[in-house]
Amino acid sequence: MANRYEMDMCSGPLAGKMLRFALPLLFSGVLQLLFNAADIVIVGRFAEDGNAALAAVSSTGSLINLIVNLLTGLSVGASVVVSRSFGAQNTDAVDRAVHTTITVAAVGGVIFGIFGFLTCGSFLAMMDSPPTVLPLSTLYVRIYFCGLPAMMLYNFGASILRAVGDTRRPLIYLSISGVLNVLLNLIFVVFFHMDVAGVALATVLSQCLSAVLVLRCLIVDGGTVKLSLRRLRIYRKEFSQIVRVGLPAGIQGSLFSVSNVLIQSSINGFGDVVIAGNGAAANIEGFVYVAMNAFHHAALNFTGQNVGAGKLDRVRRVVVLSAVMVTVVGAALGWICVLCAEPLLNLYRPGEEAVIAAGIERMRYVCTTYFLCGLMEIFVGTLRGLGRSVMPMVVSLLGACGLRILWLYTIFAAAPSAGMLYLSYPVSWLITSLVHLICFIFTFRAIKRRQQAALLSCRCCGEATFSV
Numbered sequence: 001m002a003n004r005y006e007m008d009m010c011s012g013p014l015a016g017k018m019l020r021f022a023l024p025l026l027f028s029g030v031l032q033l034l035f036n037a038a039d040i041v042i043v044g045r046f047a048e049d050g051n052a053a054l055a056a057v058s059s060t061g062s063l064i065n066l067i068v069n070l071l072t073g074l075s076v077g078a079s080v081v082v083s084r085s086f087g088a089q090n091t092d093a094v095d096r097a098v099h100t101t102i103t104v105a106a107v108g109g110v111i112f113g114i115f116g117f118l119t120c121g122s123f124l125a126m127m128d129s130p131p132t133v134l135p136l137s138t139l140y141v142r143i144y145f146c147g148l149p150a151m152m153l154y155n156f157g158a159s160i161l162r163a164v165g166d167t168r169r170p171l172i173y174l175s176i177s178g179v180l181n182v183l184l185n186l187i188f189v190v191f192f193h194m195d196v197a198g199v200a201l202a203t204v205l206s207q208c209l210s211a212v213l214v215l216r217c218l219i220v221d222g223g224t225v226k227l228s229l230r231r232l233r234i235y236r237k238e239f240s241q242i243v244r245v246g247l248p249a250g251i252q253g254s255l256f257s258v259s260n261v262l263i264q265s266s267i268n269g270f271g272d273v274v275i276a277g278n279g280a281a282a283n284i285e286g287f288v289y290v291a292m293n294a295f296h297h298a299a300l301n302f303t304g305q306n307v308g309a310g311k312l313d314r315v316r317r318v319v320v321l322s323a324v325m326v327t328v329v330g331a332a333l334g335w336i337c338v339l340c341a342e343p344l345l346n347l348y349r350p351g352e353e354a355v356i357a358a359g360i361e362r363m364r365y366v367c368t369t370y371f372l373c374g375l376m377e378i379f380v381g382t383l384r385g386l387g388r389s390v391m392p393m394v395v396s397l398l399g400a401c402g403l404r405i406l407w408l409y410t411i412f413a414a415a416p417s418a419g420m421l422y423l424s425y426p427v428s429w430l431i432t433s434l435v436h437l438i439c440f441i442f443t444f445r446a447i448k449r450r451q452q453a454a455l456l457s458c459r460c461c462g463e464a465t466f467s468v
Contacts, residue, residue: 007165009305022294024167029290035178055275056136069253075159077246082163087308096235105156109149116145147204150211157214173213181206248393259401277358280348288333292374295326296381303385330371369426379436399432
């Protein structure tokens with residue numbers, strides 16, 4: 001039975017519904033980063049060796065994402081499968097997809113959590129982490145991966161709710177767990193002097209709470225996406241569909257992280273000050289990214305539901321509206337961050353002029369052009385909503401990851417400076433966005449022709465059906 005949190009994305013005005021869908025996601029992302037920023041601020045201010053602790057926490061993101069993105073990519077596949085089945089009003093397929101999704105989240109979280117725990121020390125050493133940072137970074141990542149199953153359950157559960165238009169309850173659950181995260185940070189770091197270990201432990205416990213809340217929601221008040229723990233299993237057809245869309249997305253995210261790991265390794269060569277400044281700036285930039293990413297999810301899920309309902313004409317409008325919204329939001333927030341860079345960075349390392357200067361340099365290159373990254377994500381989300389996942393994966397890997405790696409070994413090698421390193425971001429975003437746009441145009445036209453041919457055949461013989 002449907003509930004009041006679900007949204008029909010296949011009829012009525014698009015702009016208002018897209019904003020109602022995206023704004024809770026935007027606030028969720030901002031809140032999540034605020035809570036993550038609290039980790040860095042608290043450890044930077046109250047740890048015994050603030051610079052080393054800040055560098056240890058901030059330098060682990062690329063490695064964590066390398067492993068986590070493979071699983072979160074599968075959650076994208078789950079969202080597409082659920083949204084298309086929901087749009088087609090196929091409740092049995094929705095039910096099978098929900099139970100498959102949660103099972104994959106639990107099993108995958110355990111397997112990859114163990115893998116990350118056992119291998120993180122070797123990976124961090126390969127990234128040339130400074131000797132003063134390596135032990136702390138390893139401790140942080142090991143504790144973090146202990147909470148990976150809970151993180152995956154929340155992310156996959158939230159992706160199910162998003163697929164039917166419910167972005168409000170994940171915001172509520174994230175807010176509750178985030179407050180717990182901040183409180184535990186203060187208790188563990190300020191009062192018990194646990195430093196990096198305290199921050200990691202607070203993160204794990206808050207992730208457990210968010211997982212419990214989203215699972216309770218699906219079990220007690222899931223509506224069309226109701227979950228029964230006794231019926232958890234992997235259904236072959238739905239799993240195949242999730243993997244077909246989600247695995248390329250996960251591989252893309254992981255290989256993106258490979259290029260970011262290489263960039264982080266290059267940054268590590270500039271020393272603790274640049275590492276700390278880069279980490280603080282990247283954390284601030286994250287607020288812009290999650291705001292833009294809300295429209296990526298809107299494009300993906302609105303496309304998915306309308307494809308399931310056979311309403312391709314609305315997909316074109318979804319792309320245009322998403323592109324306009326993400327450009328406005330990305331450009332506005334990016335420039336606000338640049339204009340307020342010094343006071344913002346001062347929150348992380350007050351009075352550390354060298355660290356602040358290093359952070360400002362990165363933000364001038366990245367934040368002013370960040371809307372290009374948002375456009376790239378819109379086209380990727382729409383292509384995946386259309387059921388095409390390998391194509392955006394290949395384009396992204398060649399256009400963004402490949403170009404950045406090439407940049408590192410050519411242009412950066414010839415002029416090794418932090419600014420030259422950061423310039424690789426906007427260049428790769430621009431080129432990749434243009435190629436994604438071209439791919440969308442050709443893909444949409446091909447699918448439209450197939451739909452028209454199927455409809456014509458249906459009128460002639462009354463038997464043909466259309467599927468993307």
